[in-house]
Amino acid sequence: MWLDLSWLRGEVADLYCDDNGRPGIDPEVAIRLMLAGFLLGIVHDRRLMREAQVNIAIRWFVGYGLHEALPDHSSLTRIRQRWGEERFRRIFQRTVQACIAAKIAKGEIVHVDASLIRADVSWDSLAVRHMEAVSAANEDAEARKSRKTGKFKKVCVTDPDATMATNARNRRLEPAYKQHAVVDDLRGVVLDVVVTTGEINEGQMIVERIDAAERTTGLAVRTVTADAGYAYAKVFAAFENRGIDALIPAKAEPIRSPVPLRRFRYDAKHDILKCLRGKVLYPKRPLKYGRFFYLRARDCAGCDLASICLSKGRANKAVVVGNDYPALLRARRRRERWSEEDKQLYQRHRWRSEGYHGEAKNWHGLARAVRRGLTNMTIQAYLTAAAVNLKRLAVALLAHLLGLVLLTLNMAPIEDP
Structure with a gap:
């Protein structure tokens, strides 16, 4: 059935x-x-x-x-x-649609998370990407800089699709893939899953995966929960545009200056920024993901905060504001007003989304890639998600049959001994 x-x-x-x-x-x-x-x-x-x-x-x-x-x-x-992987994806999507038909998934409230999957390679298969010889021959300054920017990483010779990644700063890098999953809130049905290389950032995938889940279920997502790893301004802005409530704890701005950006007041209506002393910074040169806001040198001259506010060698203040910065500010204010229902829903994120990854790894062999290559890893993820959804369906069927039995027993007349 x-x-x-x-x-x-x-x-x-x-x-x-x-x-x-x-x-x-x-x-x-x-x-x-x-x-x-x-x-x-x-x-x-x-x-x-x-x-x-x-x-x-x-x-x-x-x-x-x-x-x-x-x-x-x-x-x-x-x-x-x-x-090929596309046919296995259709098999997985059929299990999702079966769960929707059985009414054990609604697709309205979903939980999103990602997890690393160890690649099926040995440590002996890793090699260091070497560019010093090319840099010395061509005197390429940019290539020499790459050693400082982290591009000098180990690569896997036997499985190039696997990239070095880790889920914590105090843990070593390992060759891995990353699975991104969307899980329904009602019974933990997996609505969407995709596998990328290990170095792909979660924030790049969440909006795309929510759209994919909506296409599979044919239902509109109303609320999304995710951990702080997804708390980017562009993510909040994308969900605002879609009318989706994002229960994602906004990260505090990293403090790299005695006067960080969060101490400045941004007026989205007039598109101006004010410093701590009320001086107005106007937008100037655009960047790929935002704009520079400047103060004139004469506005900073004589300011009592100039010694800690201005960078060494600068006469005026300049800050970069992201394109979706207002959405991030609204998300921070929204986080402070989370209701008890919001907090309980976010707590369910751990044993729904993170619980699925733990279940898949401990019980269904997803802790390590079985075969090499991104296509094989994707097929493994689809089959694992399909198996988990079939378990959810089996439990629902058993509960339904048990309910019919109890209903029949209650309706049966009681005979005298």
């Missing part, structure tokens, strides 16, 4: 030849085998097929009798390569 894969044969029919080659494996059987493996946390094909030989439950799930020979493990590898 819940796992209807009859549509799959038509979806992949163009990849098979009817009158040439060996008989193909039924596409539904292949997907059921893969899903059985992820449901049981058996993500390696060889081990899965060894288990399927003796596990009656797996044979029943894929429709094979005890006397029938199972496909070879290498067939699953070739099927993944032939189908």
Whole structure:
């Protein structure tokens, strides 16, 4: 009922030849085998097929009798390569739509988070990107600067799609991918998932993933929760434009100056900035993500804060204000007025979104990439999310059947002993 894969044969029919080659494996059987493996946390094909030989439950799930020979493990590898990640995404989307139909997901309140997945490579496969020889030969100043800007990182030779990343400053960099997931608030159904290289910032992905989740569900997102790693002005502005309430704790501005930007007052209506002494800074030279605001030198001359406000060697104050700075200010004020309902909803973010990542890693083999390459990692993420959604559907079905049984017992007449 819940796992209807009859549509799959038509979806992949163009990849098979009817009158040439060996008989193909039924596409539904292949997907059921893969899903059985992820449901049981058996993500390696060889081990899965060894288990399927003796596990009656797996044979029943894929429709094979005890006397029938199972496909070879290498067939699953070739099927993944032939189908490509887009078809696996459609399989995952079908599970989302089934959850919507079963009314265990509404798509109105969602939680967004990202998690690193260790790549399937060894430490011996890492090499240092070396540019000193090129820099010395060409006297390229920019190339020499790259050593100071962090571009001199280790790269993975055996899996170039995996990049060095870490989830904490006190932890070492590891070759990893990053999974970005959108989870529904009602029952923890995974509405959208995508995998990128490990160095991609979460703030670059959240708006795009919310749009993708809305396309999959056909429902409008009303509220989004995420941790402080997503608290960027452009993110708040994008959600404001979409009419979405963003429960994201706005980060305090990093203090790099005795007089930081947050001490200046910005008037969005008149597009002016005022310093601590009430002098007006007007916008001047535009940048890629904002604009410079300047004070004239004579306005700063004689100011009692000039010694701590002005940078060394400057006669006037200049600050950079991002394009979406007003949205960030509104988000900071909104954070101070969170209601109890808002706080409880944000607390659910941990055991909905972060809980899904923990469940996928501990129970379904997502702690480490099974195969190499971004495409293989994406397929693994889709199958894992599909397996989790099927678990949610199974629990909902069981609860529904139990409710019918209890209702029947309550309606049955009580007979005298």
